[in-house]
Amino acid sequence: AQTVTQSQPEMSVQEAETVxxxxxxxxxxxxxxxxxxxxPPSRQMILVIxxxxxxxxxxxxxxFSVNFQKAAKSFSLKISDSQLGxxxxxxxxxxxxxxxxxxxxxxxxxxxxxxxx
Amino acid sequence: SQTIHQxxxxxxxxxxxxxxxxxxxxxxxxxxxxxxxxxxxxxxxxLFYSVGIGQISSEVPQNLSASRPQDRQFILSSKKLLLSDSxxxxxxxxxxxxxxxxxxxxxxxxxxxx
Numbered sequence: 001a002q003t004v005t006q007s008q009p010e011m012s013v014q015e016a017e018t019v020x021x022x023x024x025x026x027x028x029x030x031x032x033x034x035x036x037x038x039x040p041p042s043r044q045m046i047l048v049i050x051x052x053x054x055x056x057x058x059x060x061x062x063x064f065s066v067n068f069q070k071a072a073k074s075f076s077l078k079i080s081d082s083q084l085g086x087x088x089x090x091x092x093x094x095x096x097x098x099x100x101x102x103x104x105x106x107x108x109x110x111x112x113x114x115x116x117x
Numbered sequence: 118s119q120t121i122h123q124x125x126x127x128x129x130x131x132x133x134x135x136x137x138x139x140x141x142x143x144x145x146x147x148x149x150x151x152x153x154x155x156x157x158x159x160x161x162x163x164l165f166y167s168v169g170i171g172q173i174s175s176e177v178p179q180n181l182s183a184s185r186p187q188d189r190q191f192i193l194s195s196k197k198l199l200l201s202d203s204x205x206x207x208x209x210x211x212x213x214x215x216x217x218x219x220x221x222x223x224x225x226x227x228x229x230x231x
Contacts, residue, residue: 004160035219043205045161045222091160095218104151104176105220107160 004094006108013082014116020067021077021111023092029053032095034068035105036077039089048090051075079113087115119144121223123208129229136181136195138226140208143189148210149218150191152183155205155225167191203230 004025013019025034036048051059051068058066063083067076079086089112093105120143130136142148149168153161163176165183173183180199184192191208206226211218 033219037222042224043155043227044224045207045209047219047221050219103149103218104163104166105153105161107162109160 004092004106004108006090006092006111008111009109010112010114012114012116013079015082015084017082018078018080019082019113021079021090021092021113023075023077023108025073025075025092025094025108027073027094027096029097034066034075035093035095036064036066036075037091037093037107038086039091039110040085040087045091049077082115084115084117087113089113119210119221121208121210121221123206123223123226125226126224127227127229129231130198131231132200133197136193136198136202136228138193138206138208138228140191140193140223141189142210145189145210145212147188148212150185151209151211151220152191152193153207153209153222155207157204161207165191165193198230200230203228 006023008022032053034051038046038048049059049061049064051066058068063080065078089110091110092108095103096106122141124139151166152164154164155161166174167185170185181195208223209220211220
């Protein structure tokens with residue numbers, strides 16, 4: 001079974017500072033895809049960043065970047081220059097195959113990020 | 118550009134009543150469609166997955182069912198709701214090869230069963 005672990009239920013960061021959210025996963029696949037989603041109070045899930053496991057280079061999207069360590073099965077999200085609008089629940093997810101449902105996302109339990117002025 | 122709609126946004130239903138939640142996608146053809154549920158304080162759990170009209174795969178056996186009557190329409194139903202069905206229901210879509218898909222989510226429906 002594939003599991004995704006987010007060990008930090010809550011994190012806090014000051015505005016303009018940098019914060020790193022941790023994620024580890026377990027998979028038997030050699031090629032797979034990893035995602036970070038953001039869920040603000042509106043509760044809509046918004047894609048933040050995506051990483052393809054076969055790519056060595058860490059993905060970057062503006063202030064968001066990942067530190068992908070394939071051997072360690074670690075996929076952390078770094079948010080630079082944090083803004084008040086970054087406050088949300090952040091979910092790490094791995095795309096997995098199931099004989100019942102085909103390809104679907106397997107989510108961690110989330111990290112609640114608080115941004116203070 | 119593609120957009121995804123869900124309705125209703127919120128719903129309060131008594132135990133034992135039926136349920137119908139609707140999801141539609143615009144701006145794309147033959148999408149893969151998904152229903153997820155998010156219980157309070159938890160991550161998302163996949164409920165159903167569809168690669169085309171009339172093609173539904175179920176991840177977890179339960180009293181819910183799904184149907185896909187049209188290419189871009191996905192419906193989640195129940196004949197008799199349970200208290201445990203309360204939660205936040207999210208529909209998602211993706212296109213292309215499912216192994217490489219990025220899934221995009223709708224705004225969700227908050228269901229409370231009393």
